[in-house]
Structure formats: C-alpha cells, structure tokens
Amino acid sequence: MKFNTVVMGGGLTGLTCGIALAKAGQRVAVVATGQSSLLFASGSLDLLGYDAQGAPVANPVEAIKTLPESHPYNKVGDVEALAAEAQALLAEAGVKTTGQATANHNRLTPIGAVKPTWLSLDGYLTIDGDKLPYNKVALMNVIGYLDFPTKFIADGLRQMGADVEIKPITLPELNEARKSPTEMRATNIAKVLGNEDIVLRLAAEINAKAGDAEAILLPAVLGIKEDVLAQLLKKQVSKPMHYVATIPPSVPGARMQALLRKRFEALGGTFLNGDKVVAGELAGDTLKSVETEKLVGTKLEAENYVLATGSFMGRGLVSDYEKVYEPVFGLDVDYIAERPEWTHDNVFEAQPYMEFGVKTDAQLHVMKDGNVINNVYAAGQVLSGNNKVKLASGEGVDMLTALAVAKNILK
C-alpha cells in the first residue's frame, strides 16, 4: 500500500501532522494503536505554563526563548506563527478555542487548582489573573457523578474570592443511568445527554436550581462527538455558563479525537484504527517500508515516515530494568544509563525520566546507531528534552513539532 507519508500514532501529534500533510495534497496513512492520551485531555492546551525554574509564564513565546538548547521547541522555527497555525488547524476541524501564544490565561483543574495555559476549548471557564469574573457562582454536578470533586473545586473558587454554592442536578434518564453507579463516567453521561430534547430539559433543571448565582459552572459531560449539544445547553441556560474539566475519561478529549480524525479522513487521509507498526525495512539511512500487526502481507510504503507514538504511556518508549528503548525500530534514545537516577524520591519533583525520548537532529530526523535516518521524523512526546509536567508544555510540543515535521517533509 503506497502513501506519501505514513504517520505512526493517532493522537494529537499524529493527527495534527496527518492533517497538515493531507491538506497540502499528500496521500497519508495514520496508524493508531488504541485510543490516545487525548482521552485524558483537560480541555485546555498548554504551550508553556512554567519556565525551567518553575515560575509561571505570562508570555509563552518569550519564555520559550529561555529554554535549554535540548528542548524540542528549539527545532520548530517560528513558535508564534506555528502556534497560530495550530489554533487554526483545530478550528478547521471544528475544535474552537480561545487564547493566544503571547499571553497565557488560567484554567481550573478538576481538583480546583489554577494553572496557566495557552488555549481553552470554547465554553470552558477561563480566568484572567487570579480573580473570577463573578462574585457568586453555582457549581452544579450531576447526582451520582463521582469524577468531579466538587468540594475541592469549590475551595479553589473560594480562594479566588468567589461565593460558591454546590448544587446537585439530575433528570430521570440520569437517575436511570445510576443503576450502574460504576459506569457514571463523563463519557457515559455524555451518551445519556445525547439528544436535543434531554438537553433542553437539562437546561430547565439548571435554570430552576440557579438561585441568585451570577454564573453556572458544570462538569464537561456534554458532546462526545461534536459540540452542538454543549453549545445548545449554554444558549438555553439563562445565566452565563462555563464547563469545568473533569477527571478522565475526558469528554472534550474524546470529541477532539473524533473531530480531528473526521477532518483527516475528509481530507482523504487513511486512518488505520487499532493497528500498530511492528517492523520496518531499513536500507542504509532510508526506511523503505513498514509492517503493521493487522495488515499481514501488506507493506506500507512511503517517501517519509513520522514517529508520533508518544512517551511511556503511549508505548512510544518502553523501559525494563536496565534500559529505555524505542520498541519499533530500536532508535537512539536519550536517557540516563544509571537506573536509580531515572526517578526522584519525591514524586512532586521534576522526574528525570520525563525528559527521556528519541534523539533527533535539527530537522527532527531520528537516528539509529548514531546515523541520521533521512526520511523518518519524530514529533510529540516521543522526543527527548521535554518534561511536559514540569513545564506544562504537552500539547504545544505535540502540535508544534508535528507542524514543523510536516513543513520539513513538504520542503
């Protein structure tokens, strides 16, 4: 099977790269192994939340200039332009966001902490500085929904000086769903709240319980495939209403995954769901073809390949007792040889293993045994040099390196 580019990985990185290439007219295949870490997404996208010293960042574009040379942002070119391109790519896929690369805003985490971020999905609560735009809010939650610790969130809001009332809400359909309490997850609630009629009744329930609050906050449990119903609810509620991130599985994450895949396929891309690349045929410094687990006997041949397989969670990197390795091609990986140095005893400290990843040259080509492979690029969390937890830089690195790789391929 012949393509211009084969992308390994169907998460935010792989789909961003796939969309950019397909949009430029390339024939692209994305090989996706199960669902990606988008299902853990917060509903906000980080570019750079903290600098190398751990201080909150106001202007990511400026602060990125101070990152050490080993950070992948140093290989993408014009950060500000690429960030704008990433936001436009999301919008074209139907993922509307607010925010900009030169000025972070704050987001509310599912446990009520306030953290700097780059973009937030439309309809989400965003905070400028450390004060809520409201004096009194009603924090509503679906009865029986456990992945939304209302007390923590209310405390976080109160620290910003707001008066918060927690209000439980429900509908007959939601009560019915509680017959299986363990299945009251955000994604299942979104399925129950999956039609217009029920959303209108939910709006009525919210309006009835709103009291004298100036604004309503609701867990992000609407719109698993598209955000039409989430927008409809916002319109029907008589006061300003914002969504707040929940503990995973993430509804907005599932929606982003669905919308990005749809966009990729609409551009003519081939999405190989539930498959994975297991081997490749290397001839010198060129990758000739790859084989997948499911397409036995059919090689995927392309001019270029992109490794967007993620970090340890996505299995783009694997560790055993002695080493850290890239499991598909055995590419060169940056990591500390001494096993005890991989982790810090204090779990809240920056963990050294978070920066492990595949080695790349300035154009993001990967390497094997010290030699650059000239048609294989890496993007996203599989890259070395980025601690996305410490820097709050995950989605930015995913999207910007993906776009940079697409540009390098199209050159």
Next chain:
Amino acid sequence: MADEMQLNNISENNFEQCLKCSICTAYCPVSGVSPLYPGPKQSGPDGERYRLKDPKFFNEALKMCLNCKRCEVACPNGVNVGDIIQKARMKYYTGKPKLRDMMLANTDFVGSMATIVAPIANFALGLGVSKAVMDTVMAIDKHRTFPSYAATKFESWFKKHAAAEQDKYSKHVSFFHGCYVNYNYPQLGKDLVKVMNACGYGVHLLDKEKCCGTALIANGLYGQAKKQGETNMESMRQAIAKGRTVVTTSSTCTFTMRDEYHHLLDMETGDVREHLTLATRFLFQLIDEGKLKLAFRDDYKKRVAYHTACHMERMGWVVYSTQLLKMIPGLDLVMLDSQCCGISGTYGFKKENYETSQKIGEPLFKAIAEANVEAVSTDCETCKWQIEMSTGVPVLNPISIIADALDVEKTIELNKNRIIVLRN
C-alpha cells in the same frame, strides 16, 4: 532474573496490563445505553480479579456484552477486554440455552429446513400472527424482519450452474460462503464467483462447510461450535494443501474462524489463519503486488457510504475493502463514523434486547439518513439486516459493488495481457 520476572508476569489476554483508565467504557456500545450492564472494565479485567479468587463472583449481566470487541480496539494497552468477558461466560455460566437461543444459533439447521420450504417460510415469517407468536412464545422481537430464505441454496446453484466451469481456470480459490450466502442471499455468492472468474480464478466449495459458529458461541453452545469448527478447519486444510486460499465475504465468519476459534475455543489454527481471508483483502493484495488489474464500467455511478462492522474494525481490515472500493472511478465513497449498528448477530433478535439494540444503532441510522447515499456498503451480513430494517437504505457487500461495477471483458483482457507481458 529481572527479565524473567517481567516475562513471566504476562497473563492471558494481557489482563495484568489494565491501567483502569476506563477508555474501553467510553467506546462500549452497550454501556451508557443499558444501565444494567456493568461495562467492559467492570465485566472484564476488574471482575476477573475477583473471579480468579472465587467463581461465585461471576454475574449473569456479562451476557449483555455484544462481543463487538470495540473495547479491545480502544484499549491503549492491548488488553483483550472482550475475550476476558467471553471466557468468563464460557467458564462460569451454568445456565442452559433456551430453545429460542438454540433456534437462533443453529443457522445451519434452521436454514436448511427453511430453504426447502422457502416461500412458505418467508410468507409465514412475515405474517403478523407468526410474529406475534414468535414474540410471545419464543421471545423473538416482533419488530424484527427475518432475513428471507432463498428458494435455491447457493450450494445448489453453484453445483448446477458454476461448478463445471471452474476447472478451466489456471488459478484457484476455495470459497467459505457462510450461512447467509447459502440460505438467505445467494446473489452475493454469485457475485463473488463472477469477480473471481473475471480475475482468472476458479472458485471451489469446501469439501464440508459448517456454520462458522459465531451464533453458537454467542448463545453458549460451545461444544457444538468447536465441533463445527474442527470440520471447517479440516476442510480448509484440504483446500490449502491444494494451494488454494480460502476466501470469504463475511467479516464475522472470518474473524470467528481466524481469531475466536483459537482465543475462545482453544483450537489450533496457526497453519490455516494466514490462508483464510476476506475476498476484498485477497483482491487488494493481488493488485497491490502488481499481480492483478481491475477494469470498471464507464457508466457506473453510485454514491455509497461505508459502514465499519465491529469485527472488521477488530481485524483492522477496513482499509482493504475501502481501498478496493475507491478504485472504482464512478463510486463516490463516504466514510461513516465507525460505530456498532446494534444487531450483533442474534442479540438484536431477542425480545429482551430489541430496545437496546435499536438505541445503540440510533446514531448510525441518523448518520446514514444524513449522508444522502443510494446504498450503504459493509462487510457484515447482520449489519445489513439491521441497517436495511432501520433505515430502508439498501446495503451491499463490497464484493457485490465490485461485481456490479466491473467491466468483465476488459478485466479478463487486462490480466491476459499481463500474463503475456510477465512471460516475455
């Protein structure tokens, strides 16, 4: 030592790899529609921890699993959630299948009987009074339209009209037609013969073909499923020994024989697995390797939506059927979101499941209505019944579309020249 520990820690179905992330639940068609179902995570790896300690932790609610395997496709960590659930049902469920379940599961026996009296059977199955009786006595939902039975079985047609010509071809395949082609829709089998013959392949039936057993497994008749499975494997081995690939037109039959025989019924299939394939995959691979060319009619025009059947998704073979269809110049192919249609073989026919079945399929039916297409294409026959009944849009197997769009003369000509070119 350390390596050994890691290796020995791998359990059946990757059970120990579950991260408890609940992503499987997000993609389970039953969970969220049917609140009494505990969901794939609870029914699968979570429940398994307890069942390993004491079988009394088995719960009958596991019967609500459709065995669609979408949990396995979604799992980021390669846990065979669906297999864990099915295995638990096999191991711990002690109830006996009802008469209704045995009837629905025995597609072979019931099909043979019904085709003999097809006009009467079809007439009777369509009668309001029969439907009412089936609904109340048999608990087969009255809303269901039974797939009609053909007056002539595919096998009878083949023996009478096609078998004699097959030896004149220089290359050969065997065809596992399945119950659906044999008893309900012989036209698909005829289409397969037309396409294969045009490509220069003679088509042959297996020495003995039994129902693949997917409905038997779903209804708890494991012993019978295994017995039929052994017969099929033996027949396929004979065909493979003659150098023939065994082709099929049903994703579920293929999945059952390639994967479920081994995973669920503990059968040895290693020597057969790679010789058993969907006809679309067989054709695509020949074309991809430059061994075959297809020519299509200039006047063929159709807008078709492709529906991904669950087991097709699990096999990862959607790309074969869709890439093949995309070769037809006059075909405008729309990809539908991959989601379960709700029928899941015999599941949707049961009265107790009818409502759940239709609720699961609702988003798909809506998408089909909005796609503004002349037909839907899918590789699964039970999806066809469900979609046709629920949307009124005709459903065609990709092979039937190829057969319709194919320029037979030109295709024969193209491949003749190919052989000459290759010989030169």
